[in-house]
Amino acid sequence: MSVAEKNAVAPALEGVRRRRSSRWMGRRRLPYLLILPAVLFELLIHVIPLLAGIGISFLGLSQFFIRNWTAAPVVGLDNYKVALDFGSPIGHGLLHSFAITAGFTALVIGVSWAGGLAAALLVNSEFRGRNWFRTLFLIPYALPVYVAVIAWSFMFDRDNGAINRLLVDDLHVVSHRPFWLLGTNAFWSIVMTTVWRLWPFAFLMTLAGLQNIPKEVYEAADLDGAGRMRQLRYITLPMLAPVTGVLIIVMFLWTFNEFNTPYVLFGKAPPSSADLLSLHIYVNSFIDLNFGLGSAMSVLLLIFLMLSTLIYLRVFKVGGGSRA
């Protein structure tokens, strides 16, 4: 439709719309009706439980009140004081778990991003069979989380696992057979498992971003005699920045809240080196049955995530000018 036609049609269209909508259902109400189901579900599953969770964090909701929630005493900020008293075993445990989670998150994001970028660059150039590689690299992400983690736990087995078979028996890079799921090794095992699952997401996002960079930019750079590394440094990475910005924050939130991997790998008693926050809080709430304290820890986690996200968005101006 040309602009002129559009202008001619517009008033008529407006009239039609007005007539229709007044007959059908107030035009002003329609957008609200359309989002209503989404709003209701979000309220029931996310918003109300979140508010309730904040409420519970001010209650002394321990095992003694498990059958009668309403009788739990209001303890004010006591749960928070216990959680943040780093001298006590509980506070110290939380701080330790936080530090482990922070290190875990930084490593997982860094490696996943680098692997995803490398793979996307490799697959984005023209060669025969590139689609096969793209398909292959996406499989770990499509696999159900628990399948991937169960498979890794099978591979990490000290005596019969595939990892020790490869590293000890075949490549001889390690002399004794390490226990991969105990001690400090557990930390590296959980990083490895999580990266294996997550890096294809970085690959997928980066690939989508690369395909939005016009080819002409590279042709111009070729004419100017810019080498591959300079093109990567001065064209590809800057033009990927919006995608990378979103990618990093999404991976940050997922990884910091990661529960599935440690839970499937270690169950309810993870080794200290792999005591990630979500599982730490889960154990405090559901195993030790101290829901008030568990909720207070979750609220602290939420506050940390919100602050980090706000600072990140402010500093890197991610998503500025996009819809929302």
Next chain:
Amino acid sequence: MRSSLSSKASRVAGLAILSFVVIFPLYTIVISSIKPLGDVRGTFEWIPSHVTFRPYVEIWKTIPLAHYFVNSLFISVAATVLSVAVAIFAAYSISRYRFRGRGTFSTTVLATQMFPGILFLLPLFVIFVNIEKSIGIQLYGSYTGLIITYLTFSLPFSIWMLVGYFEAIPRDLEEAALIDGATPVGALFRILIPISLPGIAAVAIFAFITAWGEVLFASVLTTDKTMTLAIGLRNYASQSNVFWNQLMAASIVVSLPVVLAFLALQRYIVSGLTAGGVKS
């Protein structure tokens, strides 16, 4: 693009390393699933002593795999269908109307992605139990409870991707339909949805994967009757005497449908990510 010998060599090396990292666990799963039990009880061997498909038969008797499978399938399909339907309406509203609260709604939906699941799991459990007490709708331990939970989990991403899709579609088409006497919702069904089918399929597979693989909420909200694959297989894997060849066979059985669907739709998923906020 010029490709010199050295860049070709580094490409081959890079692809080889990445492929090895991806294939190693996949190979372990596949090869272990066709080994006799004696093989998986000893040191890992790259090649089975002999190939057998019995693990694929026996696993259905070792654990109630069919029961888990039906539970997971029903819950995931229902959650996916509902999530996509709810997301289509919401995305249509956001992409085509300017209304008060639009920004708040979009921001809140995206912000829910930030909530630690652990924070609202316990209250959700309490709310479910109380709804049952007061109005008699069973949510804890029922299919309904998990279905509405999972549909909400995939909702933010689904809405976000569909808004991107819808905004890429010129409005002229719908306006023509409106002139022809269609209602806005009629235009959505006759124009927007047919054009966006690939994107909707991509959103659906994401929603399905979310529900199919979820562990945390299923571990608290299911009972023996509604136990999903995630919890059933995890519980079996954590026992002391595990038939690993059968467990690996089960892993393949439960992964194949999602992996194949995901790979079949990968083209639309990449373009869907491009259409959604990624380009911002």
